[in-house]
Amino acid sequence: xxxxxxxxxxxxxxxxxxxxxxxxxxxxxxxxxxxxxxxxxxxxxxxxxxxxxxxxxxxxxxxxxxxxxxxxxxxxxxxxxxxxxxxxxxxxxxxxxxxxxxxxxxxxxxxxxxxxxxxxxxxxxxxxxxxxxxxxxxxxxxxxxxxxxxxxxxxxxxxxxxxxxxxxxxxxxxxxxxxxxxxxxxxxxxxxxxxx
Amino acid sequence: xxxxxxxxxxxxxxxxxxxxxxxxxxxxxxxxxxxxxxxxxxxxxxxxxxxxxxxxxxxxxxxxxxxxxxxxxxxxxxxxxxxxxxxxxxxxxxxxxxxxxxxxxxxxxxxxxxxxxxxxxxxxxxxxxxxxxxxxxxxxxxxxxxxxxxxxxxxxxxxxxxxxxxxxxxxxxxxxxxxxxxxxxxxxxxxxxxxxxxxxxxxxxxxxxxxxxxxxxxxxxxxxxxxxxxxxxxxxxx
Numbered sequence: 169x170x171x172x173x174x175x176x177x178x179x180x181x182x183x184x185x186x187x188x189x190x191x192x193x194x195x196x197x198x199x200x201x202x203x204x205x206x207x208x209x210x211x212x213x214x215x216x217x218x219x220x221x222x223x224x225x226x227x228x229x230x231x232x233x234x235x236x237x238x239x240x241x242x243x244x245x246x247x248x249x250x251x252x253x254x255x256x257x258x259x260x261x262x263x264x265x266x267x268x269x270x271x272x273x274x275x276x277x278x279x280x281x282x283x284x285x286x287x288x289x290x291x292x293x294x295x296x297x298x299x300x301x302x303x304x305x306x307x308x309x310x311x312x313x314x315x316x317x318x319x320x321x322x323x324x325x326x327x328x329x330x331x332x333x334x335x336x337x338x339x340x341x342x343x344x345x346x347x348x349x350x351x352x353x354x355x356x357x358x359x360x361x362x363x364x
Numbered sequence: 365x366x367x368x369x370x371x372x373x374x375x376x377x378x379x380x381x382x383x384x385x386x387x388x389x390x391x392x393x394x395x396x397x398x399x400x401x402x403x404x405x406x407x408x409x410x411x412x413x414x415x416x417x418x419x420x421x422x423x424x425x426x427x428x429x430x431x432x433x434x435x436x437x438x439x440x441x442x443x444x445x446x447x448x449x450x451x452x453x454x455x456x457x458x459x460x461x462x463x464x465x466x467x468x469x470x471x472x473x474x475x476x477x478x479x480x481x482x483x484x485x486x487x488x489x490x491x492x493x494x495x496x497x498x499x500x501x502x503x504x505x506x507x508x509x510x511x512x513x514x515x516x517x518x519x520x521x522x523x524x525x526x527x528x529x530x531x532x533x534x535x536x537x538x539x540x541x542x543x544x545x546x547x548x549x550x551x552x553x554x555x556x557x558x559x560x561x562x563x564x565x566x567x568x569x570x571x572x573x574x575x576x577x578x579x580x581x582x583x584x585x586x587x588x589x590x591x592x593x594x595x596x597x598x599x600x601x602x
Binding site: 179185189214281286308310350352 | 387392417418419421422423440441443445467468469470471515516544545546569570599600
């Protein structure tokens with residue numbers, strides 16, 4: 169069972185729809201117990217970084233951390249990926265999980281923000297999440313803040329300079345773009361996550 | 365449904381079927397506008413939205429008949445990624461902020477139907493499928509919509525819609541330069557050259573076309589190839 173964590177940030181339906189299409193058993197849940205039982209955990213999210221505060225209040229933050237410690241595969245999407253870092257300029261008082269090093273920042277003033285639409289990414293061939301995905305694919309973005317490039321970056325994107333479009337570390341995966349909205353490429357990425 | 369100058373509406377086929385066909389032939393987003401909704405006072409067809417969304421894995425926007433936060437919530441629950449509002453936002457601009465606060469700005473598209481003033485010096489915003497002038501300046505309204513939390517502007521030229529003679533690049537540029545959010549140009553596409561023109565001289569961030577695709581006037585992958593050859597970045601292979 170895949171748990172899609174509902175913490176009141178944006179639309180979970182499209183993520184569930186994609187897993188349904190892939191014939192994966194999944195639920196949208198805000199229950200600590202359900203998240204604790206799940207074989208895989210997905211944290212979607214669109215909107216403000218500060219909305220991740222509710223994860224701490226509800227106990228979901230600890231539940232997710234516990235699952236991760238047990239080696240349960242985790243996928244953070246958009247703000248969900250940003251939350252895997254130490255924090256974000258968007259809400260300096262809100263702590264991320266700190267699974268990945270660095271903090272998220274805004275785009276430079278010379279490009280329109282948010283970064284909305286399809287953009288191409290350069291994929292590292294060693295990535296497990298991008299197995300079978302063309303090394304320069306188009307995926308769909310919608311975000312105002314972005315994650316830094318680190319040793320864990322598995323895909324980068326160019327928009328007002330390079331930023332991390334995806335990162336992976338052991339069983340932890342983060343994607344800044346929306347795989348559930350990225351056509352066949354996105355479905356392949358989700359399929360790879362399911363197959364872990 | 366798709367019309368010429370918003371009149372003579374023709375039935376272009378089942379929306380779910382059309383959306384799937386367009387997506388598999390390379391469309392980057394799908395916009396379902398139930399443009400008769402406000403006029404006839406009926407709500408957006410949730411069932412159609414759900415059926416369309418089920419097999420669609422690219423961004424999906426729904427507009428028409430969304431008058432309140434609850435209408436938007438129902439459309440999102442049915443599987444839409446974004447809603448597009450026009451008349452209701454003009455009647456109560458706070459609707460933009462209320463939807464944006466709950467679902468995020470990325471989910472709120474404000475559609476503006478603009479028509480040139482008789483002296484051609486400015487553009488007015490219209491509602492009810494282009495039948496009612498609001499007395500508002502389209503460019504000022506776009507800025508206000510941005511301030512209220514709109515994530516994108518879907519800008520339709522009433523003068524060009526359905527004509528196939530090309531987008532109104534002057535209007536598009538005026539709005540694109542006035543706001544920092546993406547502007548989707550709509551109305552008037554008749555061929556590949558019009559798209560190149562609206563991206564170049566119109567400074568559009570995206571372009572929308574309906575009849576050109578619905579009735580098979582043009583093939584999407586040929587269009588993308590042509591845009592690519594003019595140095596316009598497109599998603600490829602689509």
